[in-house]
Amino acid sequence: MATTAAVPDLDRLRPAGTKRSSKRDLIVNVFLKQEGHLSADDLVDLIKREDHRISRATVYRTLQWMVDAGIARKVDFGEGRFRFEHSYRHPRHFHLICKTCNRSYEFLSSDIEALVEEVATARAFTARQSVVQIYGTCESCSTGRAPEESSNSELLFARDALRIAIATERSGMEFYGRGVKLVKDPRAREVFRKLATEEVHHLKTLEARYEDLLKQDPLLESRPTFLFFKGAANGLFAAGTDQLRRDGVDDLEAYRIGIRCERGSHRFFKRYGERFEDSEGKQVFLQFADEEREHLELLIREYRALVKRQRLPGHKATASKRARAGRGAKAKARARSAQR
Amino acid sequence: MATTAAVPDLDRLRPAGTKRSSKRDLIVNVFLKQEGHLSADDLVDLIKREDHRISRATVYRTLQWMVDAGIARKVDFGEGRFRFEHSYRHPRHFHLICKTCNRSYEFLSSDIEALVEEVATARAFTARQSVVQIYGTCESCSTGRAPEESSNSELLFARDALRIAIATERSGMEFYGRGVKLVKDPRAREVFRKLATEEVHHLKTLEARYEDLLKQDPLLESRPTFLFFKGAANGLFAAGTDQLRRDGVDDLEAYRIGIRCERGSHRFFKRYGERFEDSEGKQVFLQFADEEREHLELLIREYRALVKRQRLPGHKATASKRARAGRGAKAKARARSAQR
DNA sequence: CTAGGTGCAAATAATTTGCAGAGGC
DNA sequence: GCCTCTGCAAATTATTTGCACCTAG
Numbered sequence: 215m216a217t218t219a220a221v222p223d224l225d226r227l228r229p230a231g232t233k234r235s236s237k238r239d240l241i242v243n244v245f246l247k248q249e250g251h252l253s254a255d256d257l258v259d260l261i262k263r264e265d266h267r268i269s270r271a272t273v274y275r276t277l278q279w280m281v282d283a284g285i286a287r288k289v290d291f292g293e294g295r296f297r298f299e300h301s302y303r304h305p306r307h308f309h310l311i312c313k314t315c316n317r318s319y320e321f322l323s324s325d326i327e328a329l330v331e332e333v334a335t336a337r338a339f340t341a342r343q344s345v346v347q348i349y350g351t352c353e354s355c356s357t358g359r360a361p362e363e364s365s366n367s368e369l370l371f372a373r374d375a376l377r378i379a380i381a382t383e384r385s386g387m388e389f390y391g392r393g394v395k396l397v398k399d400p401r402a403r404e405v406f407r408k409l410a411t412e413e414v415h416h417l418k419t420l421e422a423r424y425e426d427l428l429k430q431d432p433l434l435e436s437r438p439t440f441l442f443f444k445g446a447a448n449g450l451f452a453a454g455t456d457q458l459r460r461d462g463v464d465d466l467e468a469y470r471i472g473i474r475c476e477r478g479s480h481r482f483f484k485r486y487g488e489r490f491e492d493s494e495g496k497q498v499f500l501q502f503a504d505e506e507r508e509h510l511e512l513l514i515r516e517y518r519a520l521v522k523r524q525r526l527p528g529h530k531a532t533a534s535k536r537a538r539a540g541r542g543a544k545a546k547a548r549a550r551s552a553q554r
Numbered sequence: 555m556a557t558t559a560a561v562p563d564l565d566r567l568r569p570a571g572t573k574r575s576s577k578r579d580l581i582v583n584v585f586l587k588q589e590g591h592l593s594a595d596d597l598v599d600l601i602k603r604e605d606h607r608i609s610r611a612t613v614y615r616t617l618q619w620m621v622d623a624g625i626a627r628k629v630d631f632g633e634g635r636f637r638f639e640h641s642y643r644h645p646r647h648f649h650l651i652c653k654t655c656n657r658s659y660e661f662l663s664s665d666i667e668a669l670v671e672e673v674a675t676a677r678a679f680t681a682r683q684s685v686v687q688i689y690g691t692c693e694s695c696s697t698g699r700a701p702e703e704s705s706n707s708e709l710l711f712a713r714d715a716l717r718i719a720i721a722t723e724r725s726g727m728e729f730y731g732r733g734v735k736l737v738k739d740p741r742a743r744e745v746f747r748k749l750a751t752e753e754v755h756h757l758k759t760l761e762a763r764y765e766d767l768l769k770q771d772p773l774l775e776s777r778p779t780f781l782f783f784k785g786a787a788n789g790l791f792a793a794g795t796d797q798l799r800r801d802g803v804d805d806l807e808a809y810r811i812g813i814r815c816e817r818g819s820h821r822f823f824k825r826y827g828e829r830f831e832d833s834e835g836k837q838v839f840l841q842f843a844d845e846e847r848e849h850l851e852l853l854i855r856e857y858r859a860l861v862k863r864q865r866l867p868g869h870k871a872t873a874s875k876r877a878r879a880g881r882g883a884k885a886k887a888r889a890r891s892a893q894r
Numbered sequence: 895c896t897a898g899g900t901g902c903a904a905a906t907a908a909t910t911t912g913c914a915g916a917g918g919c
Numbered sequence: 920g921c922c923t924c925t926g927c928a929a930a931t932t933a934t935t936t937g938c939a940c941c942t943a944g
Contacts, residue, residue, distance in 0.1 A: 232923075232924095233917085233918055233919075233922080233923050233924070234918070234919090235917080235918075235923085235924055235925085236917095236918095237924080237925070238924080238925095253908095254908075254909075255907095255908080267925095267926080268925085268926085269925070269926045269927070270909090270926095270927095271909090271910080271911085271925075271926070271927080271928095272924080272925055272926075274908090274909065274910075275910095275924085275925085290630060290632045292630045292685075294907080294908075294933085294934085295907080295908055295909085296908085296909090310673070310674065310677060310679050310681075312679075313682070319677060319679070321673055321677070323669060323673060325669050326666055326669050326670070326673075329663060329665050329666050329669070329782070330666070330686070330688055332782070333650070333661055333663060333666075333688070333782055334650065334688055334690065336778065336779055336782070337650060337659060337661070337692075337693065337778055337779075338692075338693035338696075338697075339650050339652075339659070339688065339690055339691070339692055339693060340690045340691040340692075340696055341650075341688045341689070341690040342653070342689055342690040342691070343688075343689045343690070344686070344687065344688045344689065345632075345685065345686070345687040345688075345689070346670070346684070346685070346686050347684065347685040348670055348673070348674055348679065348681045348683075348684045348685075349681070349682055349683045349684065349685070350674065350679055350680045350681040350682040350683070351679070351680040351682070352677075352678075352679055352680075353677065353678035353679060356678075356680055357678075438676065438677055439676055439677075442669070442672070442673055442676070572898075572899095573897075573898050573899065573942080573943055573944070574943070574944090575898085575899055575900085575942080575943080577899080577900070578899075578900095593933090594933075594934080595932095595933080607900095607901080608900085608901085609900070609901045609902070610901095610902095610934090611900075611901070611902080611903095611934090611935080611936085612899080612900055612901075614933095614934065614935075615899085615900085615935095634908085634909085634932080634933075635932080635933055635934085636933085636934090895944100896942105896943100896944095897942105897943095897944095898941100898942090898943085898944100899940105899941080899942075899943090900939105900940080900941070900942095901938100901939095901940085901941095902937105902938095902939095902940105903936100903937095903938095904935105904936085904937080904938105905934105905935080905936070905937090906933100906934080906935070906936090907932100907933090907934085907935100908931105908932090908933090909930105909931080909932085910929105910930080910931070910932095911928100911929085911930070911931085912927105912928095912929085912930090913926105913927095913928100913929105914925105914926095914927095915924105915925085915926090916923105916924080916925070916926095917922105917923085917924075917925090918921105918922095918923080918924090919920105919921095919922095919923100
């Protein structure tokens with residue numbers, strides 16, 4: 215759908231000491247107009263239709279050039295030959311490959327990526343790229359129903375990332391809202407109130423963006439999940455809100471929980487912001503990543519200030535006594551670990 | 555190490571209407587003596603050394619025959635040609651592939667497998683096989699140190715599966731031990747006591763097997779993790795034991811927790827028992843799987859009996875009242891879901 | 895004796911390369 | 920004019936196949 219995008223800024227990508235060529239341009243354009251995973255041969259056929267004087271070798275050379283330039287990715291579905299997919303505006307992803315109809319379906323799993331990283335770390339292996347392929351039979355082949363045409367994965371990625379972001383902001387709002395009521399220190403209450411308001415603003419921005427996205431494909435909401443990310447389904451602050459519900463959460467504890475959640479959410483916006491190849495989505499996410507980092511820093515600062523204030527006499531006797539006693543060291547250790 | 559195993563019962567594997575042949579036997583034997591991932595060409599070289607009159611075509615044909623017979627698996631590391639690995643006594647696994655030295659390392663992640671299954675289910679895709687490959691640089695290539703010789707993955711698999719099984723039994727022991735003290739109904743106490751004893755027996759069997767395994771490779775304990783399975787590191791009953799620690803766990807709740815844990819542990823033994831290609835390990839695991847299923851059934855029976863008994867009058871008024879009131883339906887629903 | 899199994903050489907199939915001429919900067 | 924791009928044909932690489940011959944059951 216509508217990926218008839220004009221040739222991107224190829225000039226930027228063009229490796230040094232390289233010349234423009236009308237044939238290469240033609241091949242690149244034809245390639246970018248296609249959806250899905252083309253074999254070299256498929257592309258040759260398409261090219262021959264436009265200009266039959268372009269040779270097979272040139273197509274091969276151009277494919278290699280596109281891979282080097284970062285426009286295309288070479289993928290191997292175990293067929294004994296390679297296929298090529300766009301990488302411009304297509305996030306890295308994994309594949310479901312139907313052995314019956316030879317179609318392939320894309321997905322991304324943050325959870326699998328995290329586990330892959332863990333395994334690599336455990337084996338002291340420096341992972342540069344990973345391939346996850348699930349071979350089997352697709353829904354339309356096993357039910358006999360017509361295959362649903364699939365939306366382009368950039369849109370799906372944006373949709374899912376936004377859904378997660380929205381859930382995160384919503385849970386953040388709830389978290390800080392609950393915090394305002396729970397926290398005893400007046401300054402802390404002010405901090406929580408401020409952050410709650412910010413989350414509301416973020417939420418509005420994200421929801422507006424989500425609406426925009428839906429306009430690009432009316433069926434977008436009904437399409438299957440592209441980005442799998444378990445922990446984030448209810449928002450990254452959901453666990454924190456649960457913790458706030460527990461008895462005996464004092465102001466310091468509330469800060470610590472907030473710090474943990476903000477850190478997760480900062481990471482989320484940073485990581486997925488970088489994955490967006492669409493510059494607007496990227497901007498929104500990276501801006502939020504920055505803001506979340508500011509929240510994080512604010513919380514840490516305030517946390518420390520509160521620790522200091524509680525240590526001073528003239529406050530609640532019990533609290534300051536505890537702080538001066540054995541607990542002081544522990545709290546410091548926690549604050550330190552909170553910075554990590 | 556020591557995989558110079560005699561040719562397995564090839565006769566069993568031999569497809570119907572197939573004739574014995576000394577050349578094929580030679581090829582199969584040479585293949586099975588090798589460790590690691592051979593390309594067809596590697597094997598041809600090895601064969602030529604033994605008998606230079608065996609042709610390339612025969613090697614190819616025999617490799618295909620081995621794949622069909624289930625002795626070998628064809629793997630694709632994206633080199634433009636296939637490699638072959640044993641499947642006899644080698645559990646299915648994933649790969650870390652070093653692009654510098656072209657060595658490949660094996661691992662298995664139950665966690666990744668579970669996520670892969672989830673993704674497939676979400677997309678209504680019938681998964682038959684999945685490939686996970688991590689490309690990058692291995693430890694010895696990035697540090698320059700000599701590569702550690704790796705143990706054969708059958709042993710590593712057995713080691714890790716046994717470790718998990720031992721942790722599971724240990725946690726099961728603790729779970730039932732705690733249950734005995736906590737549970738009020740005398741019959742339930744008896745059930746918990748019985749199960750605790752059984753877990754002790756299991757534990758002994760498994761520990762003995764683990765000791766045997768260590769004899770096969772003195773360095774076995776120091777080798778890196780092969781089977782990654784997060785949830786099971788502390789035993790599949792660990793979470794259950796934590797739940798027992800909570801306040802307000804009544805006898806029924808204790809049963810429900812036990813049912814959940816036994817189900818997980820039954821699944822574990824079944825799933826990994828089937829993966830063992832070593833018949834002894836397989837036997838131990840599958841036998842345990844059966845016993846865990848019996849435990850499971852016992853718990854469900856006893857759970858139901860207790861529900862019934864509590865519903866009868868003459869018992870603790872509060873408990874039976876609750877059971878007769880709104881809670882009855884809920885408990886039934888839980889029992890039903892417990893059967894799944 | 896007959897269905898497989900095997901060797902050899904030739905066929906495929908995907909991709910790469912050498913080289914001479916064409917074309918952009 | 921120089922250096923890159925391109926077409927063409929030939930080379931390379933991994934794997935398969937046709938066919939005549941061989942061998943186990």
